[in-house]
Amino acid sequence: MSGRAEQHHQHRDVTGGWLRPSVFGAMDGLVSNFALIAGVAGGTSDTKIILLAGGAGLAAGAFSMAGGEYVSVASQRELALAEIAIERRELQRHPEEEQAELAQALVDQGAAPDTAAQVAAQISSNPERALRVHTQTEFGVDPTALPSPRLAAVSSFLSFAVGAILPLVPYLLGVADLWVSAVVSCVALFGAGALVSTVTARSWWYSGLRQLLVGALAAGLTFALGNLIGAAGL
Template sequence: MTGGRPGVRPEHHHQHRDVTGGWLRPAVFGAMDGLVSNFALIAGVAGGQASQKVVLLAGLAGLAAGAFSMAAGEYISVASQAELAEAEIEVERLELARHPVAEEQELAEVFEARGVDPETAAEVARQLSRDPDEALEVHAKEELGVTPGDLPSPLLAAGSSFLSFAVGALLPVLPYLLGATSLWPAAGIAALGLFCAGALVSRITARAWWFGGSRQLLLGAAAAATTYGFGALIGTNGL
């Protein structure tokens, strides 16, 4: 062993990826949803023996409607969640101002419940409670599971969702924009996109890339096959 005291392990520093940000979930979900839903829509329309122009129109309409719907839904969802968190944080701020002793004792009890001895827990709570902002942050984390000033952004979530859905939904439409007259080119691009998207997601999880890609491909193919069957049935019966 070189350097340091014998028997003392060297410091080991490591970093974690951001798992609380407001962009990753809507971006991943938006891309997957855009690719699967729009390809399924195109497959259903194509299954009904629609013309190339009708299929293209359906794909573009599905892209626009889905992207705006996803963005609006994410914005409302994240904004409502943030507003609720802010309201509860304000309640905690008022409690700290009105009942500082009771809140300090409550914080000490939290540390005790985690295995800290009562004397140490009381001292840690006392020191943390000296700074109102620090005390509020600790109470918010312990009681609400959020950090004041670091809540997810509704605009970021909506923008990520809009762009990712549009990109995903555009892939199966591209062949028709370039003049394709059958579903097969769109199916090939969609299949490749589904597998790559699933494999990419597996890079930020514990799953193997081939598992993530295959799973997403199978789910997307099942959705497209189902809607194609409905389209063929409705088209055949002239409904």
């Protein structure tokens, strides 16, 4: 009999890992810039203005996403570090009470009191291991795996930019027809939605169609508004 535990089934990554924020960042850039380009194209046929608007939308959105993500993740990291420091001081000042607290947490999870006490004692024998277990148990944070603000900012910038540039590609290649940009955007929307199905319980076609409809609706409404403003000569 193998010493390794038999694995009967596998679970999908419910946190999404890197895939979820990357795909959603790209979809955000795609939907917002597609809608912006459609709105401007609804009010003018000047390709230079459309390119300017699309390029500005890409840059503004990507830098905004990067800055917002950096501040958000940095604040989250700083809060986690402050709580970790508090827990470290408690483990140094009151090791017995913290060990008893851990044992009780194990009992609450279903362990027998004697077993819980033994496990808590073994964990507490190593200060860094004890810190990691306490922080994970008490507020769900691993001190060795805190998020990086810089990585989050760069990832957000790149994913948004990738999505936002797709509606611009036909114009950059000299094709000045909105319908070509719309086809490229719709295909990308469906593909991105289908990709999201890998981290959800929905089928690929359902997720793809849902994202396609949401993006097309946003672009259609913005185009109508731009057309209305253009017709009014504002």
